[in-house]
Amino acid sequence: MLSGKRVLWFFMGAACFIISQPLLRLPILQHIQKSTSFVLAYTLNPLLIGILVALSAGIFEEGFRFLFKQFFIKPSECGFEQPIIFGLGHGITEALIILIPALSLAPVSQLGLAFLERVLAIILHVNLTILVWNGFQKKQKMLYLLIAIVIHGFVDSLIPVFSSFPNSVLLIEGTLAVVDILMTGYSYYSRKYYVRGRDGNEGVKA
Amino acid sequence: MKGSRLKSLSCLALMALMCFTMLSACSSRKLSGDFDEDEVKKAAENVITLINNQDSDGLKEICNVQMKEALTDDVLNKVFESISEGGKFEKIEDMSIAGMTDKASEEEFAVVVAKAKYEIKTFTFTITFTKQMKLAGLYYR
Numbered sequence: 237m238l239s240g241k242r243v244l245w246f247f248m249g250a251a252c253f254i255i256s257q258p259l260l261r262l263p264i265l266q267h268i269q270k271s272t273s274f275v276l277a278y279t280l281n282p283l284l285i286g287i288l289v290a291l292s293a294g295i296f297e298e299g300f301r302f303l304f305k306q307f308f309i310k311p312s313e314c315g316f317e318q319p320i321i322f323g324l325g326h327g328i329t330e331a332l333i334i335l336i337p338a339l340s341l342a343p344v345s346q347l348g349l350a351f352l353e354r355v356l357a358i359i360l361h362v363n364l365t366i367l368v369w370n371g372f373q374k375k376q377k378m379l380y381l382l383i384a385i386v387i388h389g390f391v392d393s394l395i396p397v398f399s400s401f402p403n404s405v406l407l408i409e410g411t412l413a414v415v416d417i418l419m420t421g422y423s424y425y426s427r428k429y430y431v432r433g434r435d436g437n438e439g440v441k442a
Numbered sequence: 443m444k445g446s447r448l449k450s451l452s453c454l455a456l457m458a459l460m461c462f463t464m465l466s467a468c469s470s471r472k473l474s475g476d477f478d479e480d481e482v483k484k485a486a487e488n489v490i491t492l493i494n495n496q497d498s499d500g501l502k503e504i505c506n507v508q509m510k511e512a513l514t515d516d517v518l519n520k521v522f523e524s525i526s527e528g529g530k531f532e533k534i535e536d537m538s539i540a541g542m543t544d545k546a547s548e549e550e551f552a553v554v555v556a557k558a559k560y561e562i563k564t565f566t567f568t569i570t571f572t573k574q575m576k577l578a579g580l581y582y583r
Contacts, residue, residue: 268462
């Protein structure tokens, strides 16, 4: 059932994306991109700078997922549905922010690939949230956060790495799909780290 | 508990800071000893002045062979038209210089990125010079 807590987790996921990307990372990045030293660095090392920009997305999005779990969603031990709902809130909000402006530029029938890409991204967000949450269940928070940042950075790096290839879209989306399949398998396996049969806030030590 | 939270926050802030510092610091490829930084700076300012004055001959005079071929009158007219849309030139706001080596020819270049403010908009020029201070590349956006 759609309890208040679940709705709250969903909106916390949405807030996590809005704070980490449109409110923080993107303005900082836009400010840096205005500097001539950044343009020069990008001119001389487009791949390296592209990868660093991708890594910054991992640091901000995974970092804020971690901070939300650390400070706002208690206790650390919880049910498996909590990261799934939080990740859905994060991913769906990102999809809406990206797709709504696109809908004004092209009809829905021409946005099939964009929708597919967003579905893959939402699956990734859910899996990455589970990964960050796993750190809390296994009491190895920083290790799991670091792994999530690396995976997020790797996936976002596919754009600068593959964009010059002739079949770049296929390569990027194909690799994303493979990462999603592997991570979904891992997430399914990691269900055992979670409190069973509870919504995560009942009967668990604070 | 508070200590661990503070540690987590500090780690994240440090990671973000490191990432953005690396982004800003990646341009630190030094100019080779064959270039004089002041001379490169003045040459870049001169290129922007020639563009502002729509001086085709002046620009062609400082170009290397490949650039002379690329900068036809047609291309130059398009450049002048586009820059004039920015209105009156006001000042160069920021300039960064670095060295670059062409992998194929092993030739060394000086690359300048200059942010030029005009009345209506700001253009970012990327200007490349050979060791003989010939104009080897010009890009603006």
